[in-house]
Amino acid sequence: MIELDRAGRSFKVRKNVVHAVQDLSFTVSAGEFVGYLGPNGAGKSTTIKMLCGILTPTSGKVRVAGLDPSRRRTTLARRIGVVFGQRTTLWWDLPLCDSFELIRHLYRIDRAGFRTRLDELTQTLDLGEFLRTPVRQLSLGQRMRGDLAAALLHAPEVLVLDEPTIGLDVVSKAGIRDFLLRLNAERGTTVLLTTHDLGDIERLCRRVMLIDHGRLAFDGTLDDLMATAPGQSSIEEVVTRLYTGTAR
Numbered sequence: 001m002i003e004l005d006r007a008g009r010s011f012k013v014r015k016n017v018v019h020a021v022q023d024l025s026f027t028v029s030a031g032e033f034v035g036y037l038g039p040n041g042a043g044k045s046t047t048i049k050m051l052c053g054i055l056t057p058t059s060g061k062v063r064v065a066g067l068d069p070s071r072r073r074t075t076l077a078r079r080i081g082v083v084f085g086q087r088t089t090l091w092w093d094l095p096l097c098d099s100f101e102l103i104r105h106l107y108r109i110d111r112a113g114f115r116t117r118l119d120e121l122t123q124t125l126d127l128g129e130f131l132r133t134p135v136r137q138l139s140l141g142q143r144m145r146g147d148l149a150a151a152l153l154h155a156p157e158v159l160v161l162d163e164p165t166i167g168l169d170v171v172s173k174a175g176i177r178d179f180l181l182r183l184n185a186e187r188g189t190t191v192l193l194t195t196h197d198l199g200d201i202e203r204l205c206r207r208v209m210l211i212d213h214g215r216l217a218f219d220g221t222l223d224d225l226m227a228t229a230p231g232q233s234s235i236e237e238v239v240t241r242l243y244t245g246t247a248r
Contacts, residue, residue, distance in 0.1 A: 020046040021057070022214040030157070031188045033180075035195065035205035039243045043214040044194045048162055051192070052082055065158055078107060081151030085163030088143060089150050090135045096146050097131040100153060107154040114153065121149040124179055141172030148176065152183070159183070161193045165200055177203050198235050210242055218242060 021043040028034050038044045049055040050062050053069030053076055062069055065079045083089075090099040104114045122128050125145040130138060138146065144164060151159065161180075165173045181204060183189050193205060201208060201222070208225050210218040218225065222235070229238040 019214050021050070021211075024211065024214065024216055025060075026209060026216060026219060028190060028192060030190055031184070032207060033184045033191045033193070033205050035193050035201040035208045036211065037194070037201065037208060037239060038211040042211045044211060045162070046214075047211070048082075048160060048192075048194060051160060052076075052080070078154060079156055080158040080160060081154070081156035082160045083144075083147050083151045083162065083164050085144065085161075085166040088135065088147055090143065090146055092136045093134055095132045095134055096127065096138070099135060099146070100150065103150050103153055109154055113155075117153055117155060118149070121152060124182070125149055126175070139172075141168050141175075144168060144172070144176060148179065156189070158190045158192070161191065161195075163195055163197075164193070165195065165197055173197075173199075180204055198239060202235055210239070212243065 024043070024047065036044060036047070046055060050057055051064050051069060053071075053073035056070040064076060067076045067079070069076050089103075090096065091102065094102075100118060103109075104111070109117075122131065125148060127142075127145060127149060130142055133142075135143060135146065148164070164180075165176055168176065177200065180191065180193075184191055184204075191204075193200060195201065205222065207221060208218065209216060210225075218228065226232070226235065226238055229241050232238045232241065
């Protein structure tokens with residue numbers, strides 16, 4: 001907080017410490033598909049950034065794939081994939097296929113493995129007709145499919161998704177959900193999903209964690225979640241009640 005006197009001659013600063021994440025502890029086992037929910041400002045993005053090594057926790061410890069993200073960020077990057085729905089890792093003015101080729105070099109993927117993986121992703125995500133289209137000309141749904149492919153080209157064992165279906169139409173959303181289900185079921189990829197779209201949670205996640213004011217307010221199955229609010233008929237009603245009635 002900054003205070004200024006009436007003459008505007010002096011000011012003083014008072015610090016307010018805000019704990020973005022506090023006393024937060026959880027474990028996600030290999031092969032799980034977990035939804036990570038919370039209202040805006042709850043600490044979801046801070047958690048994601050710590051898991052990816054972008055932020056370093058001031059206390060406690062973080063391990064992803066057995067590695068400390070902040071100390072082994074480069075090594076960890078080869079073992080995880082990350083998709084931010086409101087940002088892209090693709091090169092805006094290059095054709096999609098050129099972005100993929102640059103990613104191959106960044107991750108040092110051997111050409112044969114890259115070709116096999118790209119062919120598989122092109123088929124399952126239906127990328128073929130716009131591989132040579134500049135990213136800036138892609139629709140949002142096409143770009144999101146491209147971002148998913150980019151995050152999976154190096155065959156990561158962990159996939160972190162932050163709002164991967166934001167702004168998508170019904171058809172695009174259904175296609176991405178089906179792809180993620182197959183990825184988890186067939187390849188055993190561990191997935192941590194943050195989203196405000198509770199349809200994503202109902203369709204994809206067997207386990208749900210809810211964070212509020214930086215603390216874990218709920219961790220359990222969808223059935224467990226529904227049981228927290230008897231008489232409520234939808235997951236939206238239950239989650240709304242938890243948002244407004246817990247960790248306050």
